[in-house]
Amino acid sequence: xxxxxxxxxxxxxxxxxxxxxxxxxxxxxxxxxxxxxxxxxxxxxxxxxxxxxxxxxxxxxxxxxxxxxxxxxxxxxxxxxxxxxxxxxxxxxxxxxxxxxxxxxxxxxxxxxxxxxxxxxxxxxxxxxxxxxxxxxxxxxxxxxxxxxxxxxxxxxxxxxxxxxxxxxxxxxxxxxxxxxxxxxxxxxxxxxxxxxxxxxxxxxxxxxxxxxxxxxxxxxxxxxxxxxxxxxxxxxxxxxxxxxxxxxxxxxxxxxxxxxxxxxxxxxxxxxxxxxxxxxxxxxxxxxxxxxxxxxxxxxxxxxxxxxxxxxxxxxxxxxxxxxxxxxxxxxxxxxxxxxxxxxxxxxxxxxxxxxxxxxxxxxxxxxxx
Amino acid sequence: xxxxxxxxxxxxxxxxxxxxxxxxxxxxxxxxxxxxxxxxxxxxxxxxxxxxxxxxxxxxxxxxxxxxxxxxxxxxxxxxxxxxxxxxxxxxxxxxxxxxxxxxxxxxxxxxxxxxxxxxxxxxxxxxxxxxxxxxxxxxxxxxxxxxxxxxxxxxxxxxxxxxxxxxxxxxxxxxxxxxxxxxxxxxxxxxxxxxxxxxxxxxxxxxxxxxxxxxxxxxxxxxxxxxxxxxxxxxxxxxxxxxxxxxxxxxxxxxxxxxxxxxxxxxxxxxxxxxxxxxxxxxxxxxxxxxxxxxxxxxxxxxxxxxxxxxxxxxxxxxxxxxxxxxxxxxxxxxxxxxxxxxxxxxxxxxxxxxxxxxxxxxxxxxxxxxxxxxxxxxxxxxxxxxxxxxxxxxxxxxx
Numbered sequence: 001x002x003x004x005x006x007x008x009x010x011x012x013x014x015x016x017x018x019x020x021x022x023x024x025x026x027x028x029x030x031x032x033x034x035x036x037x038x039x040x041x042x043x044x045x046x047x048x049x050x051x052x053x054x055x056x057x058x059x060x061x062x063x064x065x066x067x068x069x070x071x072x073x074x075x076x077x078x079x080x081x082x083x084x085x086x087x088x089x090x091x092x093x094x095x096x097x098x099x100x101x102x103x104x105x106x107x108x109x110x111x112x113x114x115x116x117x118x119x120x121x122x123x124x125x126x127x128x129x130x131x132x133x134x135x136x137x138x139x140x141x142x143x144x145x146x147x148x149x150x151x152x153x154x155x156x157x158x159x160x161x162x163x164x165x166x167x168x169x170x171x172x173x174x175x176x177x178x179x180x181x182x183x184x185x186x187x188x189x190x191x192x193x194x195x196x197x198x199x200x201x202x203x204x205x206x207x208x209x210x211x212x213x214x215x216x217x218x219x220x221x222x223x224x225x226x227x228x229x230x231x232x233x234x235x236x237x238x239x240x241x242x243x244x245x246x247x248x249x250x251x252x253x254x255x256x257x258x259x260x261x262x263x264x265x266x267x268x269x270x271x272x273x274x275x276x277x278x279x280x281x282x283x284x285x286x287x288x289x290x291x292x293x294x295x296x297x298x299x300x301x302x303x304x305x306x307x308x309x310x311x312x313x314x315x316x317x318x319x320x321x322x323x324x325x326x327x328x329x330x331x332x333x334x335x336x337x338x339x340x341x342x343x344x345x346x347x348x349x350x351x352x353x354x355x356x357x358x359x360x361x362x363x364x365x366x367x368x369x370x371x
Numbered sequence: 372x373x374x375x376x377x378x379x380x381x382x383x384x385x386x387x388x389x390x391x392x393x394x395x396x397x398x399x400x401x402x403x404x405x406x407x408x409x410x411x412x413x414x415x416x417x418x419x420x421x422x423x424x425x426x427x428x429x430x431x432x433x434x435x436x437x438x439x440x441x442x443x444x445x446x447x448x449x450x451x452x453x454x455x456x457x458x459x460x461x462x463x464x465x466x467x468x469x470x471x472x473x474x475x476x477x478x479x480x481x482x483x484x485x486x487x488x489x490x491x492x493x494x495x496x497x498x499x500x501x502x503x504x505x506x507x508x509x510x511x512x513x514x515x516x517x518x519x520x521x522x523x524x525x526x527x528x529x530x531x532x533x534x535x536x537x538x539x540x541x542x543x544x545x546x547x548x549x550x551x552x553x554x555x556x557x558x559x560x561x562x563x564x565x566x567x568x569x570x571x572x573x574x575x576x577x578x579x580x581x582x583x584x585x586x587x588x589x590x591x592x593x594x595x596x597x598x599x600x601x602x603x604x605x606x607x608x609x610x611x612x613x614x615x616x617x618x619x620x621x622x623x624x625x626x627x628x629x630x631x632x633x634x635x636x637x638x639x640x641x642x643x644x645x646x647x648x649x650x651x652x653x654x655x656x657x658x659x660x661x662x663x664x665x666x667x668x669x670x671x672x673x674x675x676x677x678x679x680x681x682x683x684x685x686x687x688x689x690x691x692x693x694x695x696x697x698x699x700x701x702x703x704x705x706x707x708x709x710x711x712x713x714x715x716x717x718x719x720x721x722x723x724x725x726x727x728x729x730x731x732x733x734x735x736x737x738x739x740x741x742x743x744x745x746x747x748x749x750x751x752x753x754x755x756x757x758x759x760x761x762x763x764x765x766x767x768x769x770x771x772x
Contacts, residue, residue: 024524025460032765036526040700088466090700091529107768 003208006144006201009234012262013140014066016254018243019133021100022057023093028361030103032056033092034111040086047075054116055108055131068326069255076247084369093365098133098168098182098242101357105129132182135165135241137254138233139261144201151227151236152272153264158226158240159287159296163307165241165253166291167343179291179344182242192224197274245343245367252333262321291342308338390432394424398660412754414516414659421663440661447658448718449612449626450651455511456630459536469699474537476691478507484687498738500549501727506684508542509535510717517757519645525766526701527709536627539719543624546723547571574620579628582611586633601648623719662721666747670740677744688713708764715753716746
């Protein structure tokens with residue numbers, strides 16, 4: 001199967017996908033209620049899309065194509081309301097966050113659909129381990145070469161997105177010490193990591209043809225890269241974020257990526273280099289492990305600073321682009337995260353106060369559902 | 372010194388407690404064997420052993436002193452009822468009014484179906500009233516046990532817990548009204564027929580509320596230490612059970628309401644070890660063995676009546692749940708599973724039947740025996756059917772491959 005042609009999309013349009021946790025209101029453990037929730041939401045009209053995910057304790061909400069922060073927040077809020085109302089009707093709580101803190105992966109049940117059964121068959125327990133919850137952000141690109149350019153330029157700032165969204169400190173009942181432990185589960189997939197360093201779509205097609213010829217992949221869906229092109233939408237898809245604890249933060253991070261993309265497209269003239277990736281995994285690890293306090297090494301100047309400092313510097317550079325895009329409020333949200341901390345620090349603070357992971361999850365669900 | 376001063380006399384005079392101890396050992400072993408080799412619920416083994424060794428079966432274990440037994444059963448049932456109540460989120464009824472409708476329809480249908488059927492069968496209407504009231508209740512003991520043991524979770528499980536808690540409340544209240552009628556018939560003032568249930572409901576609610584408030588205070592101080600807290604809670608349940616009996620209130624109502632109130636007030640669920648620790652768990656096992664020992668199948672001589680009573684009651688539950696399942700947000704498969712899971716009868720029905728038989732020996736010699744046989748059958752078959760229903764609904768963990 002060859003790669004489909006890259007559809008054109010309006011540059012800097014946005015689409016957000018959020019994977020959400022379904023929790024039992026009895027113990028706030030994950031509950032396999034996705035079929036019930038989906039049956040319920042199908043009865044009501046809502047914007048965007050609500051879809052099943054790998055295991056039955058997850059659902060995914062997708063926005064339609066958006067341009068601005070305010071409209072994005074509005075659509076996400078409407079989706080949140082639809083899902084939350086269905087949840088209340090069924091005694092199921094809905095929450096953000098990248099991992100569930102005390103679920104056991106072996107108790108998760110694969111959603112009954114051919115693709116999920118195929119993946120479960122192929123990946124074995126990794127499929128159930130994949131009961132983790134991420135935010136994907138699509139950014140529209142005028143053409144395929146522009147998309148690859150933006151993808152490689154944004155790769156340098158992957159630690160920003162990880163640290164801002166990080167909300168998965170606990171796994172299987174224990175504090176992992178990581179801000180985002182979710183990504184550790186992603187890394188165990190054989191085709192995770194980063195896209196190859198090719199800058200033209202024809203080279204990318206050649207790479208894809210070689211990979212399909214080996215029989216390792218069939219479609220772009222088989223690549224679990226941190227950022228990947230999505231030819232049928234004409235977008236690149238940033239996939240490193242944990243699902244944040246509120247829709248406002250999710251929208252803010254999407255618009256931060258959007259503003260940064262505009263800065264890259266309009267202002268940053270230097271082309272990407274293969275050597276930019278020398279520090280890639282180091283920086284990414286620092287972001288996962290230490291969040292905003294992690295070390296960021298600039299691939300070109302070799303300067304070291306904290307990720308928080310690097311984000312602050314970035315915010316100052318992209319302010320004008322944000323006002324062009326109507327995303328000033330989004331950057332305010334990002335500044336708030338820099339001072340008040342990300343989802344992982346909220347989680348640890350709350351756990352220190354409540355001493356009970358079930359109670360923390362109830363509060364996390366209240367935060368997300370807005371009640 | 373003589374032989375007899377240090378050797379036991381023959382034949383040995385053993386206390387009934389010895390047999391009880393032995394049946395505990397055997398019952399638990401049989402329960403484990405059932406799980407391991409037949410994939411059946413453990414409690415079938417506990418009840419089965421009681422039935423097999425007790426007066427109703429091979430007669431190896433003599434009739435035990437009722438008062439002692441009653442304490443064990445009351446305490447264990449108290450634990451299970453409080454556990455059930457604390458697992459039920461009453462706020463859900465507000466978010467999904469169809470649940471309240473389903474619960475009322477299911478209870479109403481069971482009540483009237485059984486009542487009309489018995490009247491049609493020429494059973495006196497007051498007696499039919501009592502039996503119909505008792506048959507509303509799904510067994511809380513079996514529900515809590517099977518849900519805990521099979522680690523079920525999901526829509527059917529949540530609804531089963533909720534509807535069981537509610538139909539037990541209806542059953543106890545209607546039962547007391549029925550008994551008041553029965554007293555009226557045997558010559559008491561009408562005033563008492565009205566005041567008796569009124570005292571029961573308000574008194575039980577007050578005691579349950581006091582329990583809830585005390586529970587909150589104590590949890591505030593020692594709640595962090597799960598084990599310590601379990602001990603305290605266990606004592607409180609015992610106290611409330613005995614207090615309720617002393618005040619002639621319904622321990623069933625008090626403990627169930629206490630669980631519901633506790634969960635409602637705090638809004639946050641708490642996780643306790645099953646049956647609040649191993650002491651509670653032992654009592655629960657003993658209770659099921661005792662239920663088996665108390666089993667009396669002599670009502671089977673009215674075999675057709677027993678069978679039809681079971682069919683009518685089960686059909687009423689299943690059909691009423693089916694009627695509203697779609698509106699309340701579950702699929703057909705889940706609805707059928709829920710309807711089937713609501714069928715088991717056990718301790719609550721048993722205690723109410725025994726109480727009635729004590730008060731009205733005529734009842735105990737006639738319709739009481741029929742009802743008792745129904746209970747025994749639904750107590751043995753019920754857990755198995757419920758376990759299969761929850762599995763068919765996809766609410767139990769997938770088998771490890």
